[in-house]
Amino acid sequence: MxxxxxxxxxxxxxxxxxxxxxxxxxxxxxxxxxxxxxxxxxxxxxxxxxxxxxxxxxxxxxxxxxxxxxxxxxxxxxxxxxxxxxxFEENYDLYDDEKAYRCGFCGGIVDKNGNELYGEERSRIIQYIEKFENSIVNKTHGYCCKEEWQ
Structure with missing residues (x-):
């Protein structure tokens, strides 16, 4: 490194x-x-x-x-x-009834409540988005940009 x-x-x-x-x-x-x-x-x-x-x-x-x-x-x-x-590839498909979310302001990977995702969960969602050309990604107000939407 x-x-x-x-x-x-x-x-x-x-x-x-x-x-x-x-x-x-x-x-x-x-x-x-x-x-x-x-x-x-x-x-x-x-x-x-x-x-x-x-x-x-x-x-x-x-x-x-x-x-x-x-x-x-x-x-x-x-x-x-x-x-x-x-x-290191794993199964990056979404679970049943799971949805991918991104912050509507900065594009960061978040959960449905707007909390930033980290680690394996974040990587899995990113791989899902990259893997599927027509992946469905929902936008939400992310806490990463809380000052933007308050």
């Missing part, structure tokens, strides 16, 4: 790619850092970030194995990413 010397942002990742001449690699981000990058992208471009996200030809993705510490990046060969996702 690498510490890139500053806050994880799109610019700091771009600088790291250029400074280290990365090719045929993938960058794994801690779940919290990945969320920050997604929000930064949405705030700057005023649209949701496409997944998978490529920056200068390098795949930027969330570390579903939970091995990358906060404010660090994991650098792996892009071929190893396929193995990593395959080795």
């Amino acid at each position: 690498k510490y890139i010397g500053k806050q994880i942002t799109i610019l700091s990742i771009k600088d790291y790619i250029v400074d280290n001449g990365l090719t045929d690699k993938a960058i794994l981000l801690n779940s919290k850092n990945f969320d920050d990058v997604v929000l930064e992208y949405k705030e700057f471009y005023n649209e949701s970030m496409s997944v998978p996200y490529n920056l200068l030809g390098i795949l930027i993705t969330e570390d579903y194995t939970k091995t990358v510490p906060y404010n660090r990046v994991g650098i792996i060969d892009s071929d190893d990413l396929e193995c990593q996702n395959y080795c």
Whole structure:
């Protein structure tokens, strides 16, 4: 795992790619850092970030194995990413009568009451959204943006 010397942002990742001449690699981000990058992208471009996200030809993705510490990046060969996702893949379908929810303001993954989801539950919902092209995702007022809707 690498510490890139500053806050994880799109610019700091771009600088790291250029400074280290990365090719045929993938960058794994801690779940919290990945969320920050997604929000930064949405705030700057005023649209949701496409997944998978490529920056200068390098795949930027969330570390579903939970091995990358906060404010660090994991650098792996892009071929190893396929193995990593395959080795740790679980059943990411929704349970009977379960629905996926996102905050209507920031797009964060939340439950039906607006509470932020973490860990395995959050990963399962994200995988569901990514896996199914026509996944149904409901919007709700997330407590992550409580000041927006109060």
